[in-house]
Amino acid sequence: MNQFKDMFLGKGNLNVKKAATCQKCLRTGDIDNVGKTASHHTFFEMLGNFSFGDYFKQKTIEWAWEFLIQELKISEERLSVSVYKDDHESYEIWEKHIHIPKSMIYRYDQKDNFWPANAPLLGPNGPCGPCSEIFFDQGEKIGCGQKECGPACDCDRFVEIWNLVFTEYDRKESGKLEPLPHQNVDTGMGLERMARVMQGVQTNFDIDIFRPIISSIEEITQVKYNGRVENAILMRRIADHIKACVFCISDGVLPGNEGRGYVERRLLRRAIRDGTQLGVKDSFLYKLVPIVSNVMQDYYPDIKQRRENIARIIKNEEEKFHETLEQGTRILEELMETLQKSKQKTLSGKEAFKLYDTYGFPLDMTEAILNEKGFVVDRNGFEDELKKQRLQARTASQMTGQVFDTGPLSKIKDISKGSRFLGYNQNTCQGKIIAIIQNNELVDVAIAGSEITVILDQTPFYGESGGQIGDTGILESDGTLLQVTDTRRNDEFTLHTGKVIKGELKAGIVVEAKVDVQRRNDIRKNHSATHILHYALRRVIGQHAEQAGSLVAHDRIRFDFHHFSALTKEEITRIEDLVNEKILENVPISAKELTIQQAKNAGALALFGEKYGELVRMLSMGDFSKELCGGTHVDNSGEIGLFRIVGESSVAAGIRRIEAVTGMSALKREREKEGIIQEVCEILNTTEGKLVTKAQDILHELKGLQKELSRVKQKELSSKIHTLIENAKEVSGVKIITRKLEDATVDDLRKTADLLIKSAENVAIILGAIQDGRVTIIAAMSPNLVKRGFHAGNISKEVAKLVGGGGGGRPDMSQAGGQWVEKLDDALHFATELLSKKLLQTGNS
Missing domain, CATH: 3.30.930.10 (Bira Bifunctional Protein; Domain 2)
Structure with missing residues (x-):
């Protein structure tokens, strides 16, 4: 409702x-x-x-x-x-x-x-x-x-x-x-x-849109649905949750750590855990996406069109969660070790909740692992933490306990049906002030210096939506001036936010609304460019490259799209070339209002995750692009000018981002790059034509010097090995070497440890160094010690705790690190004591 x-x-x-x-x-x-x-x-x-x-x-x-x-x-x-x-x-x-x-x-x-x-x-x-x-x-x-x-x-x-x-x-x-x-x-x-x-x-899960999903779960798990009741519950939950997540992703909601994305992530993780209880160790939920698609495609064809994307997103999320589970298991093992050392039997509710909330560990899984080792969970403490989180979620939610708006906007709706937008065809117009909002209250008058929001009956200002930022400009009338710094939409109303520069602004008066034309034109160019970019992406890397979000500002474009790998240099060049070709063709750009069905019949692309009413605005560019869009655009593609891609990166699982500039912004960037090149040429005493050759010569010379430095360092290290072994502390026939090496890199530490292992039969090594404000620790154990149960990974992790860090690795060699450089000497002293104690405990066996 x-x-x-x-x-x-x-x-x-x-x-x-x-x-x-x-x-x-x-x-x-x-x-x-x-x-x-x-x-x-x-x-x-x-x-x-x-x-x-x-x-x-x-x-x-x-x-x-x-x-x-x-x-x-x-x-x-x-x-x-x-x-x-x-x-x-x-x-x-x-x-x-x-x-x-x-x-x-x-x-x-x-x-x-x-x-x-x-x-x-x-x-x-x-x-x-x-x-x-x-x-x-x-x-x-x-x-x-x-x-x-x-x-x-x-x-x-x-x-x-x-x-x-x-x-x-x-x-x-x-x-x-x-x-x-x-x-x-x-x-x-x-x-x-x-x-x-x-x-x-007898149940909702026995109807025709659930049976195929549950049958597929039976095939994957090799478990019968009509067998044990516990298994049937798990299968129903998996079927429900995968259906929910498929529809969420189809509507543009991606797994994440906030809001709707977090709800979706929790559903996926519950389903993964249920699969684990049914004996599935690998990713499997993504295999159910085609089944959901086949069942629902008659009424939701978008799911079929996007099922490969949806499956990739779900598979990626599954793989990430399996890694998280491994990490959570290690943390739980450390917590149990701490409990054992302190002779306690109860894991705090706070720690159990952290495992649940951060690592996706359900309470029953935590309890089962703890019970095997003779520990229990503080259930009451866990429930207290869960209540706190739910309270925070309710507080942070936009639902404030009111079913509908009860603020100033609710009162405005009593007197107006909304603001009429005239900005597609004009940059200025007269508008009557319907309301003035200050400090979330309706006011009749706003004096100079007031920061307010103004609502007009009609306006040329575009309110932020569809990725396009809001317009700026002024509202003026008879000596009164409001500087509009942002414009937003709320239901049918356009909200002009700004500051009264001079005079008094009164509700009910007519003002001249003037958009910042230069800024608006730059936004129009960038918005039209995103449509051409969308077309080019689908042409170059495939039809799956649908828009997943965008920012259209006056000085830049940010465009998110579905794709699972970084674009190659060749792909970026082809995309950029295709966009500029379409700009140079100077094709006409036009908009038409149609019903949603008419627009789809005409071939218009409905964007991933967008919601549309019965009447939509279809934007056409020549004969190559038709999209549903309510934003402002240029009349011909040639108005956009130069288009340049300035960045490509990953923003989420299966989502890539292109950042680009157009027109004067693109020209400005080219000039800045040209200036940098000239500056580098001056520094290297060369010309632009010879710059690459000069840089290669310098790099070649640098590599030679680095090679010579490495040779000298290796010789120096070799000379130290005998001294390190001679000065080592010996316990139960094993030499313990714990030393800090000055100005050593990680590679230096590893090479030193390798040389020590080769030079002594029974040796336990902990080496440390400080580099770039951080501590690096290398631990190594000779083969005889590994056979006796010594584990370099576990030992380095213990030592690293003293320098505010962690780490781990193989039994024979591992790396750890930390941030407390002043504690390195203490950590190495602790390492000597730790190794001595372990050697005395194990004896000479």
């Missing part, structure tokens, strides 16, 4: 009074129930019908019943209903008009039959109302088997298939329920639940 929030509040712009929808939904509030119950999902499709002051309770109930009985042919005897305990009108409609027996009508309190649940008592504020639910009875053989079983029982016998919400109140801060301007309807029917009823199966 979120997309209809303004319609419920009587502030919407839609020219309809009723609607029907099918919505993709992602919800993780009940995630712990997914797989365990017959009905819970993280991803599901919700069917709904809506009324905005048109039909209400009687028609809603009549039509719902008609659809179920006459269209879907569901037996009346299998259906029962519930109503809010104080909603006598709905009860009467069900009993008197639909003729449902009283024994099949249930009255429940606001927890079960009010939306949002418990809204009258607990909130949140905003539109709400009583609801009436329709249930399907699967029969006495399903569920608890008790005679008094009803829809309120959670035994799965009764399936809630349709919720009819009568949104007629606006809850205020005091808890008062005020009537909305008109009575609304918002219904929700879970597609998966209804399919379950229609297909006559």
Whole structure:
């Protein structure tokens, strides 16, 4: 219902009074129930019908019943209903008009039959109302088997298939329920639940869009779905989570550490762990992407078009998580070692939560590993940390406990339907000030020096969206001047943010709105260039190279696209050449408003992750590019001027980034590079034509000097070996060499350790050096010591802790490091003591 929030509040712009929808939904509030119950999902499709002051309770109930009985042919005897305990009108409609027996009508309190649940008592504020639910009875053989079983029982016998919400109140801060301007309807029917009823199966996971996925999981894991209940739960959860992630990625949400990306990453990691419990050691989720695609492609063709990309992204995420699990396992082993040394048996809740939150370790996995070694977890401490995180997430969320806006924008919607954008055709216009916002409050007047946001009834200013930054400029009127420093969009309103330079700005007056034309023109050139770049990428490296994000500024372009390897120099050159060829062709650029279907039929490219309304703006460039775009553009490609790529890098798994400049910015960069080249020529006393040869000669000479320096160092090291062995401490027949080498590189340390190993039969070595403000430590053990259980990797890790670092490696040789250079001598002394102690413990065996 979120997309209809303004319609419920009587502030919407839609020219309809009723609607029907099918919505993709992602919800993780009940995630712990997914797989365990017959009905819970993280991803599901919700069917709904809506009324905005048109039909209400009687028609809603009549039509719902008609659809179920006459269209879907569901037996009346299998259906029962519930109503809010104080909603006598709905009860009467069900009993008197639909003729449902009283024994099949249930009255429940606001927890079960009010939306949002418990809204009258607990909130949140905003539109709400009583609801009436329709249930399907699967029969006495399903569920608890008790005679008094009803829809309120959670035994799965009764399936809630349709919720009819009568949104007629606006809850205020005091808890008062005020009537909305008109009575609304918002219904929700879970597609998966209804399919379950229609297909006559017991769970949502047995319907036609889940069975192929679960069958594939059976093949991959070689485990039967209808075998152990525990395995079935894991398989259901994997099927649900992979479906959720495929749709998320298809909609442009990539796994990450924040927001929606973090939710997606957690879902993938849960599914990976479930696979591990089913015996799968390698990446496998990506193999399910084509299955999900085949099942859903009729209604979601975008998934089929992007399935290779989606599979690559998921595989990459799986591989990264397996590495993370290995790291987490090592950390848990270190924690257990610390517990053992301190003679403790309980791992703190904070440490267990860190493993869970950072490394993806579920609590039960941590507990299982600990229990094997005789340790336990502080579960209460873990739960406390989990509660803190959830509280932080709620605080950081944009949802502030209000169902809809209650700030200044909500009040503005009472008096205006939005700002009209005139910027496609003009850079100036007159506009009436609808509202002035200062410090998040509506004000009537803003004086000089005030930093404010102004909303006009019409404007030439483009508000930031679609990757294009907002315009800057001025608003002026009779001695009053506002310097606009940024422009943004919020729903239908354009927000001009800036500072009053002189005079007083008053709500209701007419101002002259003037965009900074030079800056706007530079943005137009860059935006048109991104469309040509998109075309060139798909031509050069493949159709999979779809846009994944962009920044269109006045001085640069940043363009993110799907690709799994760095572009070669040849590819970059070809892309750059193709873009400039299209610019030189000076093709016309035009925009046309169409329905979304008309635009797709015309071949327009809908961008990855973008959301579009019914009417869209299709931008055409010659005969080679058609994209849906609401930004500002040049009229002909030749206006862009020179295009140069200045950078190419990775920004996420499977996402590359190109940075580029056009026009005068490109010319400026070329001149800067030319200046640098001239400066280098002067330093090296050569000309531009001979610069490469001169640089090669210098490098050749440098390599010769480095080779000579290495030879001298090697000779010097060889002369030190005898001294190091002679001065070594001997314990149980083993020589212990722990020394700091001045001005030594890592390579010097390794070579010294190799020479010592070759020069002495029984020797334990810890060498240290300081380079570039950091400590480097090399540990090496002779073969005899390795056979006796000495491990260079473990020893170097212990020593490195004293210099604020870590490391590890092979039993015979390893490298570690740290940042506390002043502690190196202490660390080497500790190394001597550690090795001595270990040798005395193992004896001469």
